[in-house]
Amino acid sequence: MSSDQSLFAYLEAHSEGASRIGFVACVIFYGLTAAYGVSAGGQWSYARQAVADAANQAALRAGLEVKAVQVEGQHNLKDAEIDAALGPRDGVSIFAFDTDAARERLKRLGFVGEARVMRLLPSTLVVEIEERKPFALWRDGDKMAAIDEGGKVLALASQRQFPNLPVVSGAGAAAPAKELILALAAVPELRGRVREIERIAGRRWDLVLDTGLRVKLPASDFAPALADLSAIAAKNPGALAEIAELDFRVPSQFTLRLKDATATGRQKFLSWLSDHQESRKQL
Structure with missing residues (x-):
């Protein structure tokens, strides 16, 4: 021996x-x-x-095998993701477990902003996680992911998981989306009707409303366009269902295209606007 x-x-x-x-x-x-x-x-x-x-x-x-994991700060991370990042623990003592390596693996997960892994004797690992907050959903092709306000991809996700997050789409849409999303937050009556925010040619945005109406915004200074759109929605909410497209790309004016572009359709829309405005005056 x-x-x-x-x-x-x-x-x-x-x-x-x-x-x-x-x-x-x-x-x-x-x-x-x-x-x-x-x-x-x-x-x-x-x-x-x-x-x-x-x-x-x-x-x-001596009975000091890792037997339990206590996780704090977990909201959107899945248990399986945390378990995989910690790594194998069977036959590993509390002293032999590499907490620094486990922390680095946890930080590679998109939702993890910061992580700490500590030993709690005799047999428990304590994992403290600071998660990044999802800000929007980004659709790129047939895939959708949660992103933070800086455009960092956190994880694949679905609208079912985050029903209250705005959806942005298109190549390169994740990083610049924050400015428009915050601008929409200032007009909540309009924000609730936006189904998707689409990046166009990497330089400007289209809004797609719940009626199917497509709103073309200018490349910069889109606050006036949002204000005009919000006013239209507030004064004539039913009109949005009749319009296929609103184009605000030219400053200080806009053009519209009706879903029914025939003469009959145009007359019907103008008549609807006139009747609606008249009824509002009588209230």
């Missing part, structure tokens, strides 16, 4: 009157001393692994 094995046997045989943690501390102290001694002889890598394995086995025999 080697001297290392003899000493571990001796420590275990005389540990009945000591606490488990005190026993393991002795084992680790001995392991570090032995590792330091062999490092000068150029056998560091082999010796370090041998000592680590021996210390892990001693800790397991």
Whole structure:
């Protein structure tokens, strides 16, 4: 029997009157001393692994195996994602578990802004997570993902998961969406009717309303257009259902295209506007 094995046997045989943690501390102290001694002889890598394995086995025999995980700050992360990021824990003692490596793996998850992994003796890992807040859903082709306000992709998602988030679509739409979404928040009566916000040619936006109406916004300074659209929706809400397209790309004016572009359709729309405005005056 080697001297290392003899000493571990001796420590275990005389540990009945000591606490488990005190026993393991002795084992680790001995392991570090032995590792330091062999490092000068150029056998560091082999010796370090041998000592680590021996210390892990001693800790397991002392009942200090990782048995539980306590997670704090989890909202949108799935249990399976956290479990996979922590990595295998069977046969790993609380001291042998690499908390720094686990933290780095957690931080690779899109929803994780910051993470901490700590040991709670005798057998629990405490995981504290600060999640990034989803700001919108971004549709790109047939895929949809949650993004934060800076446009960072957090995870694949669906409208069912986040029914109250606005949907932006198109290549390159994620990063610049914040400005328009905040502008829409200032006109809540309109924001509630926007079904999708579409990036056009990487330079401007179209709004698609719940009636199917497409609203073409200018490339910059779209606040006046939103104000005009909000006024139209407030004064003549039914008119939105008759319009196929509103174009605000030319400053200080707009054009519209009706769903029924025939003469009959135009007359019907003008008549509806006239009747509606007259009825409002009588109220």
